[in-house]
Amino acid sequence: MSSWQSIIMALGSAITGGGFLKFLEWFLNRSKFKSEQDKQFRDELRNESADLRKQIEALKEELKTAEKELDEFKEKYWAIYMQYQQFRLQVYAILVQHNIPPDSVLPAGMTMKEE
Numbered sequence: 091m092s093s094w095q096s097i098i099m100a101l102g103s104a105i106t107g108g109g110f111l112k113f114l115e116w117f118l119n120r121s122k123f124k125s126e127q128d129k130q131f132r133d134e135l136r137n138e139s140a141d142l143r144k145q146i147e148a149l150k151e152e153l154k155t156a157e158k159e160l161d162e163f164k165e166k167y168w169a170i171y172m173q174y175q176q177f178r179l180q181v182y183a184i185l186v187q188h189n190i191p192p193d194s195v196l197p198a199g200m201t202m203k204e205e
Contacts, residue, residue: 181196182196
């Protein structure tokens with residue numbers, strides 16, 4: 091073998107070996123890159139999940155407040171409604187006591203016939 095052939099063979103071997111090493115490095119780094127990408131994706135999902143949990147807790151608190159307000163309004167409504175019913179019965183009783191027909195004095199909504 092001549093020295094030129096040895097040089098060409100050595101050069102070819104170096105290029106092939108270097109190319110193979112680059113390919114091997116790329117292949118190994120690909121799995122590392124994928125692993126890092128997957129970790130980043132999991133972290134993003136974990137953060138999003140934590141944010142959604144916080145939103146759920148805030149909405150639960152808001153719902154509790156709204157339910158409390160609703161209960162208060164219901165209590166006020168029934169208190170006023172009971173006062174109205176008592177007033178209505180008192181007016182009706184007074185009219186009956188004085189022999190006045192309630193239908194002739196009271197509007198349609200106040201007579202006892204609705205019950």
